[in-house]
Amino acid sequence: MAVFTAVTLDDLHQWIKQFPLGRALALDGISSGIDNSNFFLTTERGEYVLTIFENLRFEQLPFYVQLMRHLAERGIPVPAPVPTASGELVVTLHGKPAIIVSRLSGASQLDPQPVHCAEVGRMLARMHLAGRDFDLHQPNLRGLDWILATAPQVQPYLSDGEAALLRSETAFQSAFAAGSAYAALPRGPVHADLFRNNVMFEGERLSGCFDFYFAGVDTWLFDVAVTVNDWCIDLATGVLDEARVRALLDAYHAARPFTQDEQAAWQPMLRAGALRFWLSRLYDLHLPRAAELLTPHDPTHFERILRERIERAAPALPL
Numbered sequence: 001m002a003v004f005t006a007v008t009l010d011d012l013h014q015w016i017k018q019f020p021l022g023r024a025l026a027l028d029g030i031s032s033g034i035d036n037s038n039f040f041l042t043t044e045r046g047e048y049v050l051t052i053f054e055n056l057r058f059e060q061l062p063f064y065v066q067l068m069r070h071l072a073e074r075g076i077p078v079p080a081p082v083p084t085a086s087g088e089l090v091v092t093l094h095g096k097p098a099i100i101v102s103r104l105s106g107a108s109q110l111d112p113q114p115v116h117c118a119e120v121g122r123m124l125a126r127m128h129l130a131g132r133d134f135d136l137h138q139p140n141l142r143g144l145d146w147i148l149a150t151a152p153q154v155q156p157y158l159s160d161g162e163a164a165l166l167r168s169e170t171a172f173q174s175a176f177a178a179g180s181a182y183a184a185l186p187r188g189p190v191h192a193d194l195f196r197n198n199v200m201f202e203g204e205r206l207s208g209c210f211d212f213y214f215a216g217v218d219t220w221l222f223d224v225a226v227t228v229n230d231w232c233i234d235l236a237t238g239v240l241d242e243a244r245v246r247a248l249l250d251a252y253h254a255a256r257p258f259t260q261d262e263q264a265a266w267q268p269m270l271r272a273g274a275l276r277f278w279l280s281r282l283y284d285l286h287l288p289r290a291a292e293l294l295t296p297h298d299p300t301h302f303e304r305i306l307r308e309r310i311e312r313a314a315p316a317l318p319l
């Protein structure tokens with residue numbers, strides 16, 4: 001998509017002076033992405049990305065932007081927000097919240113092999129460990145509370161089979177979340193949307209990850225499940241590819257060993273990760289946001305994944 005909000009170099013001539021970046025030399029809209037207006041920005045000091053937030057309000061941004069800064073300062077390859085001379089990370093441009101962040105190198109790897117999955121697993125474990133001393137708290141806004149509030153809204157639009165699955169899985173997840181194993185799971189800041197299109201590689205080296213705008217505090221295992229459900233599957237069927245699952249989980253485990261409680265929670269958590277995105281895609285399809293001008297992602301993709309996780313156990317977490 002897109003650029004919802006047009007910006008020109010002239011618009012930036014005075015505006016950019018609040019940043020220690022020198023003059024703006026070039027500005028190019030980025031066509032991919034569906035939530036915000038993003039631009040590659042070249043200044044006298046280097047290469048950056050300018051993001052104008054189309055749906056998030058100012059007060060919703062500190063957690064995401066401060067988390068990116070926290071992780072970047074600890075060597076995790078995420079965009080580093082650029083503060084203004086007065087220390088502000090979020091400013092206003094054309095009446096909307098905007099940030100400037102460092103530009104990451106590389107490109108998405110949409111057909112990942114085990115070597116790429118291992119890199120993602122290693123980086124994800126390091127991200128979780130680096131987030132332990134992050135002092136802001138915001139729940140995962142697409143967690144169980146959101147699921148229980150959203151499911152009834154989409155029910156009227158569903159087939160009998162879809163409606164039955166949604167009812168049974170929300171009941172299953174409510175019972176799972178009320179259990180002692182779930183309560184014992186390690187948790188902290190999670191990305192919660194680490195899909196292939198939000199990570200970049202240079203060859204086999206992971207060079208960055210971005211799009212922290214679904215991040216929140218949740219179980220680390222939820223983040224692993226979301227990631228495995230996108231990086232380690234046959235796209236046509238949702239069936240897990242054992243070599244890629246093993247590569248991702250073994251690399252994660254080597255950096256941050258999984259606990260016994262996580263072993264017990266692994267299968268239900270893969271279902272939770274599938275339910276979360278099946279439901280958000282159903283919502284976007286049947287109840288699109290006013291600003292939603294694009295073809296939403298296909299919900300059936302995650303219905304298939306959920307049914308597959310229910311019917312067939314995934315490879316276990318490494319001990």
Ligand SMILES: Nc1ncnc2c1ncn2[C@@H]1O[C@H](COP(=O)(O)OP(=O)(O)O)[C@@H](O)[C@H]1O
Binds near residue numbers: 030038
């Ligand atoms: N810091 C960055 N460095 C390099 N490319 C980026 C960066 N942030 C975003 N991009 C590019 O912009 C595209 C859209 O970004 P994304 O965050 O997915 O959009 P949206 O904000 O709509 O979710 C990405 O697919 C990527 O190609």
Ligand SMILES: N[C@@H](CCOP(=O)(O)O)C(=O)O
Binds near residue numbers: 193195211281
């Ligand atoms: N990645 C998720 C969430 C929405 O997608 P995005 O392109 O806005 O990151 C999905 O595919 O449903």
